[in-house]
Amino acid sequence: MTKAPTVDDVARAAGVSRQTVSNVLNAPDIVRAATRERVQAVIDDLGYRPHTAARQLRTRRSSTIGVHLDPYAGGISGVVLDRFVHALTERASERGMRMLLYAARTPEEEIARMGELLDGGEIDATIVTGTFHGDPRTGWLTARALPFVSFGRPWGEDDVAAPAHLWVDVDGAAGTAASTRHALGAAGPRIAFLGWPAGSGTGDERERGWRETMTAHGLAAPRWTVEEHVPAARAVVADALAAGAEVDAIVCASDSLAIGAHLAAVAADRHDLLVVGFDNTPAVEALGISSVEQLPEKVAAGALDLLMGPTGSVVAPRPAASGSAHVLVEPRLIVR
Incomplete structure (x- = not known):
């Protein structure tokens, strides 16, 4: 059975220290671009994956992002959110993160569920879907300081010039x-x-x-x-x-x-x-x-970029600053 590659294997192949490899995995912004790219290329070549349990003990992070799973209601258009969740799971896995699906029938139930997950240290961040005018979830998340991105705008607010939080949406x-x-x-x-x-x-x-x-x-x-x-x-x-x-x-x-x-x-x-x-x-x-x-795969990629940066492997959300706190995906018309 082939032995799985270790951090030391990556460091040796990339010609850097073990700490530099750790920085690339956990704090990529502090590593020079050329070094980061070289280490990432070796990680990809060797197929290295961080040991989740050890990483959790070391960083006190769960390496997990929560996302609400909408109740099954039949119909036709629910497939879009299914594709979104599937794409999130794939892309999060590529960054060494996991997705945790949780169910709730109402916004109040969802807030209670997120509170349980946060208090139990089970998630580092969450992604909420289906935002609406007066949405109580986003205010609760902001007050609890749990990093999050919404799939849907902060409706009723100036979501570009003065965004209340990070968001991604389809135009x-x-x-x-x-x-x-x-x-x-x-x-x-x-x-x-x-x-x-x-x-x-x-x-x-x-x-x-x-x-x-x-x-x-x-x-x-x-x-x-x-x-x-x-x-x-x-x-x-x-x-x-x-x-x-x-x-x-x-x-x-x-x-x-x-x-x-x-x-x-x-x-x-x-x-x-x-x-x-x-x-x-x-x-x-x-x-x-x-x-x-709607291109839900691009929406998923945008949500993770906002939460983790373009190449990050830990939750490190950008500030909700004017003009940079959102990703607006332009959809594509399919003519038949």
Whole structure:
């Protein structure tokens, strides 16, 4: 059986001291770039992995980041968060970190669970998902001084010039703007928007991309509102088409809404009606519906960069300073 490489093996191969290897692993910012890159190359070549238990005793860190696992609710769009968590786990492992999944049904339950994990020394940081206006979790985390990044903005605040905390998000407005431009070129000027009730943050951003693009072209079209439910979306669009709504395309806030709109268009014999979704789930791919790809792998990488630095192997979050406390991922429109 081949013996696993040790810190001494890495130091010898890189021509540095054992302490320098330790610094590269635990405090990379204090090591000169050329030395850090040389040591990291040897670590990669040898396949060296720090011994987790020994490292925990030495540094008093758990080498673990917590992330909330949303309750299973069925539906179509939950696959995005599944991909995000999977990507986090892969990329954290590459940095010698582990992910700890915890479940909670409400923000209050999540706060209680995070408190247990923090008091037990089980996590060094956490990543919260699904932020919303007045989110109590972020204030609690700030008060407890537990390093964290949110997947979702601090809604209702100036999250760029005066950020309340570190955050990473997908630029929803850019996604729907790309969808609207595509629809204008491919279908015609009458582009409706099918979205959620106002006030959701994420939904408002996605609507903004459609609205600003239409306004820039001097155009106006219907804005239909519905909850996140395929049958409800189908009913809203079916009623609008039956009432004589003149639209060339529908830009949707999610794939669930897009599938509902698509089914309504087919039933109304409007096979020419272009529908564009948001999330690029396997369901819309199977139906041949264009959709915005959120790139959750890039979101995961951005979250870890904020918590650990671009090459760090320990939690060392950057300050929540103006302009540098966030990563905004531009999504990609997939045309079918």
